[in-house]
Amino acid sequence: MSRPFERGTWAEVRRIADVLRTETIGGLLLLVAAAAALGWANSPWAGAYHALSEVRLGPSALHLDLTLSEWAADGLLAVFFFVAGLELKREFVAGDLRDPRRALLPVAAAVGGMVVPALVYTAINVTVPDGAPAGWAVPIATDIAFALAVLGVINTHLPASLRTFLLTLAVVDDLLAIVVIAVVFSASLAWLPLVLALLPLAGFAWLAQRGRTSPWLLVPLAVATWALVHASGIHATVAGVLLAFTVPTATSGRFEHRLRPLSAGVAVPVFAFFAAGVTVTGSSLGLAGPITVGVAAGLVLGKTVGVAGTTWLVVRLTRARLAEGLAWLDVIGLALLGGVGFTVSLLVSELAFGAGSPGDSAAKVGILGGSLVAALLAAVVLRARNRHYRRLTEEEETDADGDGVPDAYQ
Structure with missing residues (x-):
């Protein structure tokens, strides 16, 4: 009988711990960048912030005459999605999730955590005359860096x-x-x-499969793939995922080691700086309309119900049990934390409503507000379990025989 949330292998736990440390630091930088953007955009110098966002760079002949804000969303986030693609491929090919029994629960919970928020947003926005159902996808994603930064701030001992x-x-x-x-x-x-993009993509894949990881060879091919995908009309961040999927699992760790700090420490915070600068003074205080409420409710209510509810259904239908020492309150806390949406939600908001539009501003207020509420509620739940988490952590780290591998993993 499978156990959702059961302890993984020691090698996988160590690898995940390394990833979490990097993402937590990146999440703190993300919080600083977002706070700086909000402060600047609501200061007497807000005009300078918006002017900086609209500075254009790049050759117009190649469809790359973009603003700094667009470079952050289309360019830097491609690095973020490249690293996410590497992580996903590694998890399902070589990680613990290559076992379908382990993969079922997080995949099902992710789907439920996307569908329910979209339904919550849509239900709110189709029932009022001035609703905007087009924003249904804004609350569907979880920001791992932001969520882990919350964990770092509240100092819990999450198993x-x-x-x-x-x-x-x-x-x-x-x-x-x-x-x-x-x-x-x-x-x-x-x-x-789009067809031409297959050529540099194939070249990148050929070199990666043969273990040739020199940036002098791979970066030009990656940039060419990104530029051609961008010119095709498909959002350029898709190129990051496509490139990641061509990297063999045996060498993906090397790519992750090089690029995760760039993604978590530079790409995401810079994007957040340009995307989170919403002016919420004056007339914009009336933004608590269906878009704002729909996004916030999708993140707080939709994510919690979607993740926790889907987990409950999987346990119920498969007769699986939670791992020993864990309770449903842990799952609820985790589901609340899943409502901390930021990076992808901000990107989708700009795509759905148009960057800087009233709808975009309203959605971003909902993203920031909903994420804050979700983080606070998660903190309350997880702090209530803090003593229990600390005890579990101490047991996992016990190494009585001194062989370097905790006894719980032997």
Whole structure:
């Protein structure tokens, strides 16, 4: 009988711990960047912030005459999705989730954690005259860096199994979100650039499969693939996932080691700086309309019901049991934490409503507010379990025979 949230292998736990440390630091940088953007955008110098966001760079002949805000969303986030793609492939090919019994729960929870928030948002926005159902995808994703930063701030001792589940859940719904972006929010398709993108993509794959990881060889091919995908009308971040899937699992760790700090420490915070600068003074205080409420409710209520409810259904239908020492309150706390949406939600908001539009501003207020409420509620629940988590952590780290491997993993 399978046990959801059961302890993984020691090698997998160590790898996940390394990932979480990097993402937690990145999440703290993300919080600082978002706070700086909000402060600047609501200061007497807000005009300078918006002017900086609109500075244009790049060759117009190649369809790359983009603003700094667009470079952050289309360019830097491609690095973020490249790392997410590597992580997802590694989990399902070489990680603990290659076992379908382990993969079922986080994948199902990720799907439920996307469908229910979309339904909550849609239900709110189709019942009022001034609703905007087009924003249904805004609350579907979980921001792993932001969520882990919350964990770091509240200083809980979340069990390794739950942390692994949270990471996998976030990676899976990031991938599903990029599928939504590619299918729903891409512009009219230009086939020639898309076909041409296969050439540098194939070259990148050929070199990666042969273990040739020199950036002098791979970066130009990756940039060419990204630029051609961008020119095709498909959102350029899709190129990051496509490139990641060509990397063999045996060498993906090397790519992750190089690029995860760049993704968590530079790409995501810079994007957040340009995306989170919403002016919420004056007339914008009236933004608590259906878009804002729909996004916030989707993140707080939809994510909690979607993740926890789907987990309950899987346990119920498969007769699985929670791992020993864990309770449903742990699952609820984790589901609440899944409502901390940020990076992908901000991106989808710009795609759904248009960057800087009233709808985009309203959605971003909902993203920031909903994420804050979800984080606070998660903190209350997880702090209530703090003593229990600390005891579990101490048991997992006990190494009585001194062989370097905790006794719980032997």
